[in-house]
């Protein structure tokens with residue numbers, strides 16, 4: 239995370255991970271989660287597979303609705319009044335993606351957008367995603383056409399998603415991810431898909447160009463601090479969705495329920511946008527980060543190959 243060089247790593251250690259943490263570098267948002275454990279505010283862990291908790295507030299509001307397909311990063315705004323329909327899904331975002339490149343095909347794409355919208359709604363319900371939006375996590379608008387990557391993280395703590403989000407909110411560090419996936423497969427979303435949040439932070443120098451995420455001043459950079467020429471690039475947040483998995487590197491395998499939930503979440507994001515975002519992990523963006531863990535390496539390859547943790551041969 240972008241603050242990670244500014245905060246002593248020791249602050250993020252858990253009693254049981256001191257040795258490991260000494261060897262690793264954890265990103266701020268991920269590492270902050272560790273403090274949740276230390277603070278004893280692990281929060282209530284959800285029981286059951288996918289809690290039906292859903293506190294659907296405004297839901298995913300699609301900027302595409304109002305944003306000019308043209309270009310400027312001008313935001314469509316939060317569409318404050320709107321929001322009822324939340325369920326929020328995406329039609330418009332999907333329509334925008336298609337319309338932006340092929341305006342003349344708008345009729346056809348709109349038909350398929352409807353299909354996608356329905357499918358995305360179904361996936362959303364099936365996953366039982368709990369929405370708990372925090373406006374403090376939002377750092378600007380991210381119209382659908384800017385969506386390029388899904389960046390995977392580990393929280394580096396065992397605290398629940400709910401506890402992690404509360405901690406982010408109270409830390410004033412300005413960091414968060416769009417989703418946090420609990421070990422039991424329950425998912426909490428705290429930032430809308432069409433908003434920028436700080437989960438990837440600065441990358442290795444040259445990565446903005448390498449990843450095609452030149453910033454263009456779309457992110458408001460609120461709360462960010464220049465940390466030197468070695469880590470000068472900053473654009474990833476403006477082009478990505480961040481997903482944190484509750485996991486401590488080196489602690490063992492990821493539970494099947496958590497991985498199944500991640501499969502479903504990625505499918506939902508793909509459907510929402512009507513396109514497949516490239517999947518990377520945090521350490522790909524900034525080398526030296528600890529996440530994702532070594533035990534996730536094979537899963538990451540599988541996700542990048544066919545968007546599931548399962549081996550291709552066992553794909554159902």
Ligand SMILES: [Zn+2]
Pocket residue numbers: 239265268390391392437520527529
């Ligand atoms: Zn991270």
